[in-house]
Amino acid sequence: MTTTAPKKKGRALNSSYEAAIVLKEYWEGAARHRAEGRPVAWVSGNVPIELFWALGIYPVYPENYSAVCASIQRAQELCEEAEERGYSIDLCSYSRVNLGIVLGKGVDHPDLPYGGLPRPDMLVTTRIPCLPQVKWWEVVREFFDIPMFVVDATMVDLPIRESQRQHYLGQIRELIPCLEKKLGVRFQEDTFLETLKLSDRAAEIWLELLDLRTAVPSPVGSREMCGNVFPLVAMLGNPRTIEFFTHLRDEAKQCVQEGKGALENERIRLGWDNIPMWYNLKFFSDVEDRNAIFTYETYLRYVWGGRMDLNDPWTAFADKHLDVWLNYSINQRVRTLLHDIVKFKLDGLVFHQNRSCKRFSMGQRDLAQVIQENLGVSSLFIESDMADPRAYAEAPTRVKMEAFLEMLEGKKS
Amino acid sequence: MYYAGIDAGSNTIKTVILGEEGIASYHVIKTGLGGEEQAARCLEEACAKARIGREEIACIYCTGYGREYLNFPQGRKSEIICHGVGVHWILPEVRTIVDIGGQDSKGIRLNERGEVENFNMNDKCAAGTGRFLETMATALQVPLEEFGACALRATEPVRVSSTCTVFAETEVISHIARGKKRDEILLGVCQSIVDRIAAMVRSIGVKPPVAMTGGVAKNPAVVKLMGDRLGLPLLLPPEPQITGALGAALMARQDILSRQNSQPALSG
Structure with missing residues (x-):
């Protein structure tokens, strides 16, 4: 017979409530930056984010904006705006949401969350997570008639080879003068190194937080953690990120020390692979009725915020960006997962075959x-x-x- | 003592009454608008066939899509677990089940104790399910019961390429208009079901012997083509449509027995 234990109400960590505030601050900061006439770049996952903060260029993440739209159930209408204009439903849903905004409502439409997306002065992307991003950016580039820079990287099978590192750094050395010239900013290495320190400190705390989730019972599940990850994506090098993550880490640490879990009676520990369904984060907490918890995600551990050895900052900077899940060979993914399943004491893995993200989904079998x-x-x-809720079938997935x-x-x- | 299992599926509701001597009776009715009333009717019919009163049933378990909406069962289990338990009771040697129901198809791998080791099922498309077969039977004006036998009379299938039930119907109608032989189209429809789900079944790691269950297992052409595709003969339970309900009844029995501190009795 199905047993239903009393579920804990609200967030497991009170600090998780701060995530929405940080997110709002980020998007309001972007709008303010734009209004003050300072440069704004649209960037994508795994771009060298610290460079932008160090240069005074506001890095705006349309991918995050698409995720935000999905989480408040606005993604479908925006996807449809893009589809009306001939963009296939088989394209990445992040891109469809964004193209629905750019080509449809317009980036500053008042109906959009946070008052819309600030118009970009430049576009920067990388081939690390995916290739469609480049094509998506090309449409946006043509629409706004602005410069665009693409950073290439080779797939890695750890340890990273010197040739792979130099290939990446060569492009960063091209990107810096390009940003200076196109956006009228000036690169100062001291400021950049200081930004790297802030970035690495935030990553260190984040990884400590994730490691606390190896505890039985786990202090916090995936629903909350997916909501908490955003500053690691877009705000590395920003002191606010350190502040927020410290609150989360300290609270989780206390829970672990007290033996207090997110569930009263944790029975099953699960891991998750791929980007979450942003419109349906409840999927993660629904299993809690059956005393199961998602306590591990490849997306939260290996896509954002790796550590850096700042004794050799440029090498570390390159390695951090190359050493990510979406740039791993299958063999490297296998080694990583085998290690982590034992470390996190997982009973099962849930693989999200994400229609939008082929790079994440290939090799899951x-x-x-x-x-x-x-x-x-x-x-x-x-x-x-x-991001596109039409691809989710509730009844069979529940079964x-x-x-x-x-x-x-x-x-x- | 009697136990009941109800499989409230998308297309049919199946009830099995289990007695001390084994299956006392079973009954299958169309789901129609579904709901509590239809499930209760199916249970009453099964009780009548077993010549028992409903009050003689010690425990009722329910499975299938409708299980969440029924108030009277004492337990609910997913159909994947129930099919595993039901098939293991009838054919304990089976290690893989291909179940094709009204609107879903599943591959289920079992261990030697009948526990589910791995499974997969279709997510959101009715192609490769019983509903697909029903739609095609209507389009080709063939009684569902005769579909497989007619298909097996054909030597070459007509290709039905679409993966969408609605478009496939249009394709079938165009084959009829072009004068293709009916039996060849029927065989093509059966082939398309197998094409649709074979990879999904293989993804669980098929271990022999393999059994086929669900309403579609009554179609000998699909059974033959699936066996050919997997390279294995398929075993069939005597009544392949009721294994989910049987599994639910067995779990109801286990529930009572374990409450009485007895050993679980899921086999034999």
């Missing part, structure tokens, strides 16, 4: 197979999308998830 063969840990696959939990309960009993 191989990962599941190796995990099963090596550790006897089972996986579940759900097909959906990170799958329930069956998966029943299967894991059976294994444990």
